[in-house]
Amino acid sequence: MAVIRLRIDLGYDGGGFYGWARQPAMRTVQGEIERVLHTITRVPDGDESEPLRLTVAGRTDTGVHALHQVCHLDISRSALQRCVGHMAVPAPTALMHRMQRMVPTDIAIHRVSIAPDGFDARFSALERTYVYRIADRSSLVDPRMRGFVHHIDADLDIDAMNAAAATTIGLHDFGSFATPNPGGTTIREVKTAYWRRIPTTPLIGVAATMGESYRTPAVESGLLCFTIIADAFARNMVRSLVGGCVQVGIGKRSVDWFAGKMAVPKREGSTGPIAPQGLTLEHVAYPSDDQLAARAEAIRAKRTL
Incomplete structure (x- = not known):
């Protein structure tokens, strides 16, 4: 399965979240974004062949905000292509537009792009x-x-x-x-x-x-x-x-x-x-x-x- 790494730039008001990291029965930034990703790509949550898990530059605690956060996502080429639908734009742009419309209002998706070779949102950060x-x-x-x-x-x-x-x-x-x-x-x-x-x-x-x-x-x-x-x-x-x-x-x-x-x-x-x-x-x-x-x-x- 061909996999593409995407870089996602975003911001959020942390007041309504129990931090970044996904937690059972808790509202978190990671949890909300991954929920939206599964909906857009039509990949069932829990599908081990396509986990759609985000890796973030820095986990923020409960109540902490981000003006500019960065994460990466590994996604199959086929799942990414399903985001395009009837839009005449590249697949990462289509995913960005759909995410911007579907995430809750206390999250803002700034940009979705194909990550350069070797990019890791967490470990590559200076x-x-x-x-x-x-x-x-x-x-x-x-x-x-x-x-x-x-x-x-x-x-x-x-x-x-x-x-x-x-x-x-x-x-x-x-x-x-x-x-x-x-x-x-x-x-x-x-x-x-x-x-x-x-x-x-x-x-x-x-x-x-x-x-x-x-x-x-x-x-x-x-x-x-x-x-x-x-x-x-x-x-x-x-x-x-x-x-x-x-x-x-x-x-x-x-x-x-x-x-x-x-x-x-x-x-x-x-x-x-x-x-x-x-x-x-x-x-x-x-x-x-x-x-x-x-x-x-x-x-x-x-x-x-």
Whole structure:
């Protein structure tokens, strides 16, 4: 059976899902998309000859969002061709159009394309970018954004939080802030990690003849955002790092405490994850096509310090 690997780019509002990974009797992103794929291709769910299983760049937890997620799908040429029907478009485009119409409204299919040779959505990825958004006492709390912004009723010290975040950059064992998969490790390489207050700016330029009442603010104006880029992330790693930084920001813990947790990777109660709704997977980066297979092979090796 001729098999084609497809790359699927998508986004989703994680608020209504029990995470990415398919689970029995739970509504998950993977479960919803695979259900739609079986319907479109007319392949029965449970058909071992055509499992239609998605492999994702990074599994997101319950309540975590994705602006740009990537997964791949191995599908037989015959099943893919059945997606075309009466549409005069290539089969991957036909599948994309049908998925866009059939997925629930909290999922958006951006693109479906034939994957280059050697592409693996998970193992070929160079880096992932996450952003955590907080509205603190210095921010305007906008109730319309409660689904993807976490509200903290405190003044946060951004300088102290950045000092803590700086200790995460580089190759470290994040065992104090993450849990490994079975047989895995919590060693990861963080390339960038910083906190930034989004400037308060108008949505559009204001003409000289218009009054102050027309200065509609940009939606993220005033929010405190944590941006972190790493080659990969262990389970609960980003939310736990954010939680630790917030404890430093409100003065409950010191930068030295945070640095100590980085130096001695031991999981305990004070380094648990913060609420999920503030976290969004923003981007997944891949190498050039000729480096995809080599990257996948290298990243499969178990890491050490």
